[in-house]
Amino acid sequence: xxxxxxxxxxxxxxxxxxxxxxxRPQQKKAKQEKAFxxxxxxxxxxxxKSGLHGRVSELGETTVVVETMSGKLKMERSAISMEMSAxxxxx
Numbered sequence: 001x002x003x004x005x006x007x008x009x010x011x012x013x014x015x016x017x018x019x020x021x022x023x024r025p026q027q028k029k030a031k032q033e034k035a036f037x038x039x040x041x042x043x044x045x046x047x048x049k050s051g052l053h054g055r056v057s058e059l060g061e062t063t064v065v066v067e068t069m070s071g072k073l074k075m076e077r078s079a080i081s082m083e084m085s086a087x088x089x090x091x
Contacts (some may be wrong), residue, residue: 036085037077040064047084048075 040046044056046066057072058065064080066073 033078033082036082037080040077040080045085045088046080047088048079049081049084050079053088 040056040059042056042059045053046056047053048066052066052068052073054066054068054073056064057067062077063074064077066075
């Protein structure tokens with residue numbers, strides 16, 4: 001019994017390390033992005049993940065209309081970059 005436990009201990013340890021250094025941070029970041037998406041409001045300056053700059057003009061359930069210098073674009077809320085938009089808000 002103890003020998004079997006010793007054989008599986010390295011695999012168990014690897015799983016724990018992978019969970020705390022890879023899986024958990026990704027889950028935490030996804031949760032922060034969801035919170036960011038839900039706190040968007042009309043008038044916020046944003047940057048999309050593809051690099052488009054604009055201002056939120058309308059909000060939908062899962063979509064957002066962004067006003068850019070060339071017109072209005074409708075896109076998914078998940079297309080907005082939390083990090084780049086936060087750095088834009090600090091300026």
